[in-house]
Amino acid sequence: MKLDRSFYSRDTLILAKELLGKVIVHKTGEDILKGKIVETEAYLGVIDKAAHSYGGKKTKRVETMYGLPGTAYVYLIYGMYYCFNIVAKEEGVPEAVLIRAIEPIEGVNGMALYRYGKNYDELNNYQKNNLTNGPGKLSMALKIDKTLDKEDLCKDRLYLEEGQQDKFNIIETTRIGIDYAEEAKDFPYRFYIEGNPYVSKL
DNA sequence: TACGGGATCCACT
DNA sequence: GTGGATCCCGTAT
Numbered sequence: 546m547k548l549d550r551s552f553y554s555r556d557t558l559i560l561a562k563e564l565l566g567k568v569i570v571h572k573t574g575e576d577i578l579k580g581k582i583v584e585t586e587a588y589l590g591v592i593d594k595a596a597h598s599y600g601g602k603k604t605k606r607v608e609t610m611y612g613l614p615g616t617a618y619v620y621l622i623y624g625m626y627y628c629f630n631i632v633a634k635e636e637g638v639p640e641a642v643l644i645r646a647i648e649p650i651e652g653v654n655g656m657a658l659y660r661y662g663k664n665y666d667e668l669n670n671y672q673k674n675n676l677t678n679g680p681g682k683l684s685m686a687l688k689i690d691k692t693l694d695k696e697d698l699c700k701d702r703l704y705l706e707e708g709q710q711d712k713f714n715i716i717e718t719t720r721i722g723i724d725y726a727e728e729a730k731d732f733p734y735r736f737y738i739e740g741n742p743y744v745s746k747l
Numbered sequence: 748t749a750c751g752g753g754a755t756c757c758a759c760t
Numbered sequence: 761g762t763g764g765a766t767c768c769c770g771t772a773t
Contacts, residue, residue, distance in 0.1 A: 604758070605758070621755095622765065679766070680766070682767075723765060
Protein backbone atom coordinates (compact mmCIF):
# COMPACT_ATOMS: atom_id res chain seq x y z
CA MET A 546 0.00 0.00 0.00
CA LYS A 547 1.37 3.38 -1.01
CA LEU A 548 1.93 5.92 1.75
CA ASP A 549 0.01 9.16 1.21
CA ARG A 550 0.62 12.82 2.00
CA SER A 551 -0.61 12.58 5.58
CA PHE A 552 2.19 10.15 6.40
CA TYR A 553 4.80 12.78 5.56
CA SER A 554 2.96 15.70 7.15
CA ARG A 555 4.37 15.11 10.60
CA ASP A 556 7.07 16.21 12.94
CA THR A 557 10.38 15.53 11.22
CA LEU A 558 11.99 13.56 14.05
CA ILE A 559 8.93 11.33 14.31
CA LEU A 560 8.86 10.84 10.55
CA ALA A 561 12.56 9.89 10.56
CA LYS A 562 11.73 7.04 12.96
CA GLU A 563 8.50 6.06 11.20
CA LEU A 564 10.37 5.73 7.90
CA LEU A 565 12.41 2.81 9.25
CA GLY A 566 11.05 -0.45 7.85
CA LYS A 567 9.13 1.28 5.03
CA VAL A 568 9.90 0.29 1.44
CA ILE A 569 11.12 2.67 -1.29
CA VAL A 570 9.77 1.79 -4.74
CA HIS A 571 11.31 3.18 -7.92
CA LYS A 572 9.81 2.30 -11.29
CA THR A 573 12.57 3.25 -13.67
CA GLY A 574 10.74 2.28 -16.82
CA GLU A 575 13.01 -0.72 -17.27
CA ASP A 576 12.60 -2.39 -13.93
CA ILE A 577 11.09 -2.07 -10.47
CA LEU A 578 13.55 -1.48 -7.65
CA LYS A 579 12.56 -1.89 -4.01
CA GLY A 580 14.52 -1.43 -0.81
CA LYS A 581 13.62 -1.33 2.88
CA ILE A 582 14.75 1.77 4.75
CA VAL A 583 17.09 0.80 7.58
CA GLU A 584 18.81 4.11 8.42
CA THR A 585 17.69 7.78 8.38
CA GLU A 586 18.83 11.21 9.53
CA ALA A 587 16.65 14.25 10.30
CA TYR A 588 17.62 17.76 9.17
CA LEU A 589 15.67 20.43 10.97
CA GLY A 590 16.21 23.53 8.91
CA VAL A 591 16.22 26.84 10.68
CA ILE A 592 17.79 25.77 14.00
CA ASP A 593 20.10 23.10 12.62
CA LYS A 594 23.57 24.15 11.46
CA ALA A 595 24.00 20.85 9.63
CA ALA A 596 21.00 21.50 7.38
CA HIS A 597 21.23 23.24 4.01
CA SER A 598 18.29 25.36 5.11
CA TYR A 599 19.96 26.54 8.34
CA GLY A 600 18.81 29.99 9.36
CA GLY A 601 16.01 29.92 6.80
CA LYS A 602 18.40 30.05 3.87
CA LYS A 603 16.46 29.84 0.64
CA THR A 604 18.66 29.33 -2.39
CA LYS A 605 18.02 27.54 -5.64
CA ARG A 606 19.38 24.26 -4.29
CA VAL A 607 17.39 24.11 -1.06
CA GLU A 608 14.10 25.52 -2.31
CA THR A 609 12.90 21.92 -2.65
CA MET A 610 12.95 21.60 1.13
CA TYR A 611 10.29 24.31 1.35
CA GLY A 612 7.86 22.31 -0.78
CA LEU A 613 5.07 19.90 0.07
CA PRO A 614 5.81 17.09 2.51
CA GLY A 615 6.34 13.88 0.59
CA THR A 616 8.53 15.55 -2.03
CA ALA A 617 11.94 14.10 -2.96
CA TYR A 618 14.94 16.35 -2.30
CA VAL A 619 17.91 15.09 -4.32
CA TYR A 620 21.21 16.94 -4.48
CA LEU A 621 24.73 16.34 -5.73
CA ILE A 622 27.39 15.83 -3.08
CA TYR A 623 31.18 15.92 -3.51
CA GLY A 624 30.76 16.32 -7.22
CA MET A 625 29.98 12.64 -7.80
CA TYR A 626 27.17 11.28 -5.67
CA TYR A 627 23.52 11.99 -5.03
CA CYS A 628 21.73 12.00 -1.70
CA PHE A 629 18.03 11.17 -1.46
CA ASN A 630 15.92 13.01 1.12
CA ILE A 631 12.20 13.23 1.87
CA VAL A 632 10.64 16.59 2.67
CA ALA A 633 8.71 16.51 5.95
CA LYS A 634 6.41 18.58 8.17
CA GLU A 635 4.46 21.14 6.14
CA GLU A 636 4.87 23.36 3.10
CA GLY A 637 7.10 26.36 3.82
CA VAL A 638 8.98 24.64 6.66
CA PRO A 639 12.38 23.47 5.30
CA GLU A 640 12.86 20.17 7.10
CA ALA A 641 13.71 16.79 5.58
CA VAL A 642 14.88 13.25 6.30
CA LEU A 643 18.00 11.86 4.62
CA ILE A 644 17.78 8.19 3.69
CA ARG A 645 21.21 6.80 4.61
CA ALA A 646 20.81 3.08 3.95
CA ILE A 647 18.38 0.51 2.57
CA GLU A 648 18.14 -3.28 2.43
CA PRO A 649 17.61 -4.55 -1.15
CA ILE A 650 14.21 -6.23 -1.53
CA GLU A 651 13.39 -6.48 -5.23
CA GLY A 652 15.22 -5.75 -8.48
CA VAL A 653 18.53 -6.69 -6.89
CA ASN A 654 20.12 -7.52 -10.22
CA GLY A 655 19.17 -4.10 -11.58
CA MET A 656 20.74 -2.49 -8.54
CA ALA A 657 23.98 -4.38 -9.14
CA LEU A 658 23.99 -3.19 -12.75
CA TYR A 659 23.38 0.46 -11.88
CA ARG A 660 25.98 0.39 -9.15
CA TYR A 661 28.78 -1.80 -10.52
CA GLY A 662 27.80 -2.52 -14.12
CA LYS A 663 27.65 -6.25 -13.35
CA ASN A 664 25.01 -8.84 -12.63
CA TYR A 665 24.41 -9.59 -8.98
CA ASP A 666 25.92 -13.08 -9.10
CA GLU A 667 29.11 -11.63 -10.60
CA LEU A 668 29.72 -9.43 -7.56
CA ASN A 669 32.28 -10.39 -4.95
CA ASN A 670 31.24 -10.52 -1.31
CA TYR A 671 32.57 -7.05 -0.62
CA GLN A 672 30.42 -5.61 -3.41
CA LYS A 673 27.32 -7.50 -2.29
CA ASN A 674 27.73 -6.14 1.20
CA ASN A 675 28.24 -2.58 -0.08
CA LEU A 676 25.37 -2.39 -2.54
CA THR A 677 23.15 0.05 -0.62
CA ASN A 678 24.72 0.74 2.80
CA GLY A 679 25.26 4.49 2.41
CA PRO A 680 23.43 7.53 0.98
CA GLY A 681 25.49 7.78 -2.22
CA LYS A 682 25.44 4.03 -2.71
CA LEU A 683 21.70 3.56 -2.40
CA SER A 684 21.06 6.48 -4.76
CA MET A 685 23.28 4.81 -7.34
CA ALA A 686 21.64 1.41 -6.85
CA LEU A 687 18.10 2.82 -7.05
CA LYS A 688 18.99 4.96 -10.07
CA ILE A 689 18.11 8.16 -8.24
CA ASP A 690 19.67 11.32 -9.63
CA LYS A 691 19.09 15.05 -9.97
CA THR A 692 16.20 14.53 -12.40
CA LEU A 693 14.16 13.15 -9.49
CA ASP A 694 14.64 16.28 -7.37
CA LYS A 695 11.16 17.69 -6.58
CA GLU A 696 9.50 14.39 -7.58
CA ASP A 697 6.20 13.96 -5.73
CA LEU A 698 6.31 10.70 -3.75
CA CYS A 699 2.52 10.56 -3.83
CA LYS A 700 2.68 9.76 -7.54
CA ASP A 701 3.50 6.44 -9.22
CA ARG A 702 7.13 6.71 -10.35
CA LEU A 703 8.94 6.97 -7.04
CA TYR A 704 7.06 6.33 -3.82
CA LEU A 705 7.03 4.52 -0.48
CA GLU A 706 4.90 1.64 0.66
CA GLU A 707 4.18 -0.13 3.92
CA GLY A 708 6.72 -2.89 4.64
CA GLN A 709 6.34 -6.10 6.56
CA GLN A 710 5.14 -5.36 10.06
CA ASP A 711 8.21 -6.88 11.65
CA LYS A 712 9.37 -5.72 15.06
CA PHE A 713 12.74 -4.09 15.56
CA ASN A 714 14.56 -1.84 17.98
CA ILE A 715 15.48 1.68 16.90
CA ILE A 716 18.93 3.00 17.77
CA GLU A 717 19.10 6.78 18.19
CA THR A 718 22.48 8.47 17.83
CA THR A 719 24.43 11.35 16.26
CA ARG A 720 24.65 12.11 12.56
CA ILE A 721 27.58 11.40 10.24
CA GLY A 722 29.78 13.60 8.08
CA ILE A 723 28.81 16.95 9.56
CA ASP A 724 31.85 17.86 11.66
CA TYR A 725 31.59 21.46 10.46
CA ALA A 726 28.18 21.89 12.14
CA GLU A 727 29.47 22.89 15.61
CA GLU A 728 26.93 22.10 18.35
CA ALA A 729 24.51 20.58 15.84
CA LYS A 730 26.87 17.68 15.19
CA ASP A 731 25.95 16.29 18.60
CA PHE A 732 22.18 16.30 18.02
CA PRO A 733 20.75 12.74 18.24
CA TYR A 734 19.05 12.90 14.85
CA ARG A 735 20.23 9.62 13.31
CA PHE A 736 18.09 6.49 13.56
CA TYR A 737 18.68 2.93 12.43
CA ILE A 738 17.34 -0.59 12.83
CA GLU A 739 19.34 -2.46 15.44
CA GLY A 740 21.30 -5.38 14.04
CA ASN A 741 20.52 -4.76 10.37
CA PRO A 742 23.59 -5.57 8.23
CA TYR A 743 22.86 -2.79 5.71
CA VAL A 744 23.27 0.08 8.20
CA SER A 745 26.12 2.32 6.98
CA LYS A 746 27.88 2.77 10.31
CA LEU A 747 27.18 1.46 13.82
C1' DT B 748 40.62 -2.95 10.57
C1' DA B 749 41.89 1.83 10.26
C1' DC B 750 43.39 5.97 8.30
C1' DG B 751 44.44 9.20 4.34
C1' DG B 752 43.99 11.12 -0.05
C1' DG B 753 41.89 11.57 -4.63
C1' DA B 754 37.89 11.82 -7.65
C1' DT B 755 34.76 15.57 -9.71
C1' DC B 756 31.21 19.48 -10.19
C1' DC B 757 27.86 22.91 -9.39
C1' DA B 758 25.55 26.03 -6.28
C1' DC B 759 26.93 29.44 -3.47
C1' DT B 760 29.90 33.53 -2.04
C1' DG C 761 37.34 30.38 -6.36
C1' DT C 762 35.64 27.22 -2.78
C1' DG C 763 34.09 23.10 -0.51
C1' DG C 764 30.70 19.47 0.63
C1' DA C 765 24.67 15.29 4.58
C1' DT C 766 30.48 10.41 0.07
C1' DC C 767 32.89 6.47 -1.75
C1' DC C 768 36.88 3.75 -2.94
C1' DC C 769 41.50 2.27 -2.99
C1' DG C 770 46.13 2.20 -1.32
C1' DT C 771 49.10 1.72 2.50
C1' DA C 772 50.04 0.61 7.09
C1' DT C 773 49.07 -2.06 11.37
